[in-house]
Amino acid sequence: MAIDEQRLNAFLGKAVGDLGASVSATLMLIGDELGFYKALAAERLTPAELAARTGTFERYVREWLGNQAAGGYVDYDKASGTYGLNEEQALCLADPSGPVDLPGAYGIVEAMFHAKERTLEHFRNGQGMEWGEHHPCLFRGTERFFRAGYNANLIGAWLPALDGVVDKLRNGGRAADVGCGHGASTILMAQSFPQSEFLGYDYHAPSIDVARDRARAAGVKNAHFEVADATGYQGKDFDLIAFFDCLHDMGDPVGAARHARQALKQDGNCMIVEPFAGDSVQDNLNPVGRVYFGASAQICVPVSLARHGPALGAQAGEARLREVVVEGGGFKQFRRATETPFNLVLEARP
Template structure:
């Protein structure tokens, strides 16, 4: 087989870039957890100044800064020998309450390494792995990564894209957040609509405890949380039921949607937020699809297969999600809006 040297060099260049990103993943966590990004966001600093500010060792900080500057995550000024974050870098790296939280995503990456032996076993046997079997960093990272998107879009874009839902929430409605995890979406909606009541459900009891504490600290007294799976909660007469980035993980997504339909009022709405995906593999061969296929093969698909589910995967796509909702009995289904990372659907009885 002949080798095209130009194509070889292109591939190796791409692979070296990926290798640099991979070896830097733990250093992203170091930067976040030791406060390095937050310190650099305040002003340019030398390695010694950053070490002093953060109570870290200068020798290690010099290596960390070199790695971050080489990757374009930190700016370096050769003349002053200082490092800094641009406004754009700071937005993504140093503001956990903002619209983008990249370090949070790296806690998800960390979780996949904790699960590596199970992942290999799953690939060989077709078995699954329950959500609650993962390392706790997965729950923390998922909250942070998705919370940023909810901060940016949920209140001002996604809910207004649903027919009449915001008016109901302002007047006082009853809403459910199924598969709520740490309750970031539940609490955010509760804060925005104090006249309404929000109930978050999740089958992972430790996450429900965290959600209760998060809501308490946020002063969201109109948010409550219960340990229940997506087909097991008893409340009914909801004006709105939400599934945020979770339906594709479930062992029985049709059953979960059917249960939601039965729990909705006749004029209620179901909001389904799912990872952005096309309906074919070819449509998803892009950077976003790469991230989601990676997470799906190690987290989403195993969770569904652990319960003998259909393993929709994070790249399920609109057509398959539409089929799930119509099989459950919903008669109306539409794409309400989208972002580069999410598709937002509205289903009605």
């Protein structure tokens, strides 16, 4: 068989880049935990200076810096022998309130390695894995990664894209955050709209405990959290019900949509934030789709299958979600309100 050397070299170049990224995953987590990124965001440092600032061993720090500089995550200045973060790197690596929290995303990657043996068996037996069965790093990583997106978009772009929701919340509305996890989205909305009441629901009790702690620490009085699944919460007469990156995970997404329809006021709004996806396979063969397919196979699909659900997956797409929400859930209106490179923001109304 004749080998196309140009195509072979192109593939190997890509594969080596992917291998380098994979090898660096644990080093990103280490750099975050040891405070390397924050120190380098503050000032340019030699390896010895970074080690001194962070109470670490210089020889290891030297290798870490070489890895990060080779990958383009840290800048190196040959003349001074110092390393540092430029403004763009710092925004993504050292600012938890910024628009992207890359170390948080790598907490999700870490969880996938913890679950690797279970995932292997899932491919053989078709079984699932409950959200709460994962290593706790998944819950921490998910909170950090998605919180960054909420900080950047939720108050300034997503809620204003919905019909009349901002006015309702300013004037003292009532909102539910279904599948709220650690409550990052709930607390952010509660801080932004102090006249309104926000209820966060999640079936994972440890996450609700964390959400309550987060609300107390933030001094938020108008956000409350309850352990309940998406088809069993008791609250009613909501002006807004939100699903943040969770509907596709559920064992009964149709039931969740139907329950939301019943719990909304007749003029209420349902916001469904989902991973960005097209409606065909070829639409999703891109870097963002690669991330989401990978997370879906190891986290999203198993969570749904554990509850005998339809396993919509992270790349469900707008058309499939419309079927769930309109045909299954009973909503009459459904539209794409806005989007980001990582999210579809859909609005459904009774």
